[in-house]
Amino acid sequence: MARDGKEERERDAVVLPLASASHRLHGAVARELGIAILSGRTPPGTVLPGEIAASEGLAVSRTAYREAVRTLSAKGLVESRPKAGTRVSERGRWNLLDPDVLAWAFETEPGEAFIRDLFELRQIVEPAAAELAALRRSDRHLDRMAQALDGMARHGLAVPAGRAADQAFHHAILEATGNAPLIALSSSIAASVTWTTIYKQRRRALPRDPLPEHRALFEAVAAGEGPLARARMAELIRLALADTELSMLS
Structure with missing residues (x-):
């Protein structure tokens, strides 16, 4: 049991920093995209580039980009539909009281x-x-x-x-x-x-x-x-x- 516990702690020591780094990366991507939306550089109705093109353009993995889009979707900034891609939502759908959205608004x-x-x-x-x-x-x-x-x-x-x-x-x-x-x-x-x-x-x-x-x-x-x-x-x-x-x- 002691050995298993030690192995589990050693495994967590590797996994948790990686998970944290991944979270920071997709958070940074969400912030960059969010600021572009809040500032009007990417206005409502804009269809975002496809996952492959967008991840290459931002120099991040497709996974990081996908998670960033999910974050924006949860805040009402974008909506994704099959075959239609990911589109910037109308302003009335944005969760303007979300603390991250407020922060991005004031960064513009x-x-x-x-x-x-x-x-x-x-x-x-x-x-x-x-x-x-x-x-x-x-x-x-x-x-x-x-x-x-x-x-x-x-x-x-x-x-x-x-x-x-x-x-x-x-x-x-x-x-x-x-x-x-x-x-x-x-x-x-x-x-x-x-x-x-x-x-x-x-x-x-x-x-x-x-x-x-x-x-x-x-x-x-x-x-x-x-x-x-x-x-x-x-x-x-x-x-x-x-x-x-x-x-x-x-």
Whole structure:
């Protein structure tokens, strides 16, 4: 038994790195194709090259290309049909809230309309979530929010660690609602927060410190003040949009 266990570990040591490398490769191909679609270089209705030609053009294996197309299909960006090939889907079919799709959109020039749409979505979802969180939060949720605020204060939003803390704060708010569909939106909301924060800093430093609004929101949630938490989340998002609008003008 010991020998079999050793052989299994040795086999995994070989297989797992190879699997990881393969995953990174088809992920990189999916990203390249996804950015081309999101940027408009490969518009809806375009039929992608066949598997052989595409894999040769990208200098990857057919397997890596095939997996990349499956990834894009799962995100609604393309659809494959027998004999018709793989075609870029209409924009209405794209899963724009998928964290990868959001990332690819912001690696291009996402457009003011799309950015405003994201903030509009946040204004619909997050204030109501904050009100629920104030009524339902546990000490565990409050601890996570407090730790996230400490991380934001320590690192600032100009660096990845600070933005990760900001993500954690918004995730904790949604998690505290106890509402499963709202919690399912957490990764999308967090990605929206991160990418718009990066966008705001693309040409200039952040115009103000957003930490006070986050702390005020935390205090309302901790005090169980639902309507106040709603109002403070709405104000936080309004100010974030105002900061982003300054970036649009620069």
